[in-house]
Amino acid sequence: MRIAIQGELGAFSHQAALHFLPGAQVVACATSVQVFDALDSRHVQAAAIPVENTLAGPVGEHLDLLMEREVFVHAEMRLRIQHNLIAAPGTKLRDVRQVLSHPVALDQCRNFFRRHRRIVPVPFYDTAGSVKHVVAGKLHDTAAIASRQAGQEYGGKVLLPALEDDKQNFTRFFLIKKSKKSGLQADKTSLAFGLKNVSGALFKALSVFALRDLDLSKIESRPVRGKPWEYCFFVDVLSGDDQAMCLALNQLEEIAGFVKVLGIYPRAK
Amino acid sequence: MRIAIQGELGAFSHQAALHFLPGAQVVACATSVQVFDALDSRHVQAAAIPVENTLAGPVGEHLDLLMEREVFVHAEMRLRIQHNLIAAPGTKLRDVRQVLSHPVALDQCRNFFRRHRRIVPVPFYDTAGSVKHVVAGKLHDTAAIASRQAGQEYGGKVLLPALEDDKQNFTRFFLIKKSKKSGLQADKTSLAFGLKNVSGALFKALSVFALRDLDLSKIESRPVRGKPWEYCFFVDVLSGDDQAMCLALNQLEEIAGFVKVLGIYPRAK
Numbered sequence: 001m002r003i004a005i006q007g008e009l010g011a012f013s014h015q016a017a018l019h020f021l022p023g024a025q026v027v028a029c030a031t032s033v034q035v036f037d038a039l040d041s042r043h044v045q046a047a048a049i050p051v052e053n054t055l056a057g058p059v060g061e062h063l064d065l066l067m068e069r070e071v072f073v074h075a076e077m078r079l080r081i082q083h084n085l086i087a088a089p090g091t092k093l094r095d096v097r098q099v100l101s102h103p104v105a106l107d108q109c110r111n112f113f114r115r116h117r118r119i120v121p122v123p124f125y126d127t128a129g130s131v132k133h134v135v136a137g138k139l140h141d142t143a144a145i146a147s148r149q150a151g152q153e154y155g156g157k158v159l160l161p162a163l164e165d166d167k168q169n170f171t172r173f174f175l176i177k178k179s180k181k182s183g184l185q186a187d188k189t190s191l192a193f194g195l196k197n198v199s200g201a202l203f204k205a206l207s208v209f210a211l212r213d214l215d216l217s218k219i220e221s222r223p224v225r226g227k228p229w230e231y232c233f234f235v236d237v238l239s240g241d242d243q244a245m246c247l248a249l250n251q252l253e254e255i256a257g258f259v260k261v262l263g264i265y266p267r268a269k
Numbered sequence: 270m271r272i273a274i275q276g277e278l279g280a281f282s283h284q285a286a287l288h289f290l291p292g293a294q295v296v297a298c299a300t301s302v303q304v305f306d307a308l309d310s311r312h313v314q315a316a317a318i319p320v321e322n323t324l325a326g327p328v329g330e331h332l333d334l335l336m337e338r339e340v341f342v343h344a345e346m347r348l349r350i351q352h353n354l355i356a357a358p359g360t361k362l363r364d365v366r367q368v369l370s371h372p373v374a375l376d377q378c379r380n381f382f383r384r385h386r387r388i389v390p391v392p393f394y395d396t397a398g399s400v401k402h403v404v405a406g407k408l409h410d411t412a413a414i415a416s417r418q419a420g421q422e423y424g425g426k427v428l429l430p431a432l433e434d435d436k437q438n439f440t441r442f443f444l445i446k447k448s449k450k451s452g453l454q455a456d457k458t459s460l461a462f463g464l465k466n467v468s469g470a471l472f473k474a475l476s477v478f479a480l481r482d483l484d485l486s487k488i489e490s491r492p493v494r495g496k497p498w499e500y501c502f503f504v505d506v507l508s509g510d511d512q513a514m515c516l517a518l519n520q521l522e523e524i525a526g527f528v529k530v531l532g533i534y535p536r537a538k
Contacts, residue, residue, distance in 0.1 A: 055492065056329065057327075057329045057491055058326075103372065103392075123372075123393075125392060166494065168494075199482065200484070202475060202488060203472070203478070207472060209469075210473075213468065213469075215468050215469070219488075221487070221488055223322070223324065223325075223326055225435065225437075226435065228347075229323065231487070231488075
């Protein structure tokens with residue numbers, strides 16, 4: 001079984017992939033579009049993608065791709081994000097003048113840079129990729145911020161653990177596949193819908209759930225490409241494939257321009 | 270009059286700032302937090318900040334800062350985003366091997382990189398800053414993606430105009446100040462509220478507007494820092510400081526954990 005991730009091996013998505021499918025072969029893709037292409041071409045049977053972070057918010061590109069492509073969400077998980085300062089073997093903390101990482105990771109370690117004002121944060125394309133770059137280049141004035149796994153993957157040394165400002169830092173991942181079969185105990189539904197630009201449209205759309213006591217755990221709006229100032233909505237409903245949900249979706253189709261069920265899966269505890 | 274922006278002079282925010290306050294002195298700040306600090310310390314009298322882009326979505330950090338800090342929205346504007354390939358004088362397109370820009374700008378010019386496969390996109394901290402870097406360093410194998418104004422600001426030459434994939438690319442900016450006075454013809458209200466984690470809470474919150482025929486033009490959710498999987502909401506209501514709006518806000522306070530009016534201002538045409 002092969003599972004695709006966006007980013008280098010050792011990325012947080014790598015951890016999520018092995019949580020979903022222990023023992024699977026993880027296939028690293030440079031871009032998110034390539035992850036979805038790998039699913040379409042059956043080069044991989046599954047993918048693990050981040051959809052939101054509790055500090056940074058939603059991963060908009062992945063929500064957009066979930067709506068555009070023919071894939072289905074089979075599971076969710078929540079991964080605690082722990083950042084580490086990682087360098088090539090032999091590098092000491094006092095040698096470090098710059099630190100590479102993904103901009104979101106740098107932003108989540110602001111206190112570290114406040115405490116070490118001689119160290120400059122430098123945006124890089126990927127957390128694990130920054131470790132790979134620092135170790136492969138044998139850079140001794142440069143370190144990376146990434147997961148402990150990225151350090152192990154590329155032979156980097158952890159100079160400092162727990163670099164993140166806020167320990168309440170979690171990323172939510174989806175396991176996606178091409179097949180639309182939902183498993184047992186699937187008690188959560190993710191869906192997307194577009195609304196006609198009429199008065200009270202969102203209120204009416206949410207009424208289809210509220211009037212049936214179906215709880216939402218999440219709502220997200222995304223701009224519609226090519227239609228400035230129009231939005232579509234992503235909601236998570238705490239209900240699976242039951243009668244109330246079917247009736248709610250039927251009524252939502254009366255109100256919304258389109259409705260797409262993105263997946264039905266067991267909610268993470 | 271001084272107005273702060275995040276980013277270098279020549280950034281899109283610079284254009285927005287001069288649209289809001291023609292002739293004002295624009296003060297460039299490295300980070301968004303510094304923009305808000307400059308307002309607090311009265312070093313500037315106003316700031317121009319992007320809040321959403323019609324392709325990339327919301328600017329989450331600015332929504333968070335609007336909620337945390339004591340500032341008030343006085344105006345909004347919509348700026349058409351046009352990207353240009355800009356290089357140091359003397360550089361030819363055929364010499365260019367890499368292109369620097371902010372990751373969002375690089376992502377909005379994917380077709381250019383598909384057509385020129387030998388040119389590598391390199392993430393940089395700022396669009397205008399990438400022009401400054403390329404021109405100051407007299408780099409002849411490197412170009413930048415930025416506004417025409419950034420080219421003028423730093424003496425760069427436009428090699429190619431209209432690089433953006435999608436011409437329907439707009440960014441919405443807010444003019445913010447410390448004073449809470451709203452002007453004449455203020456017919457739009459931006460507000461933020463937090464909801465208790467109870468069934469149907471968002472539906473009830475939106476009912477305070479729907480039941481009074483008050484239209485929403487926008488709703489955005491943001492994660493609450495330190496409370497994983499809880500969200501607060503940002504909405505724009507197409508109504509100013511009138512009786513229906515006051516009644517709606519009173520009722521919203523019964524439902525929401527907190528309500529903050531971010532600003533009342535004339536809607537952009």
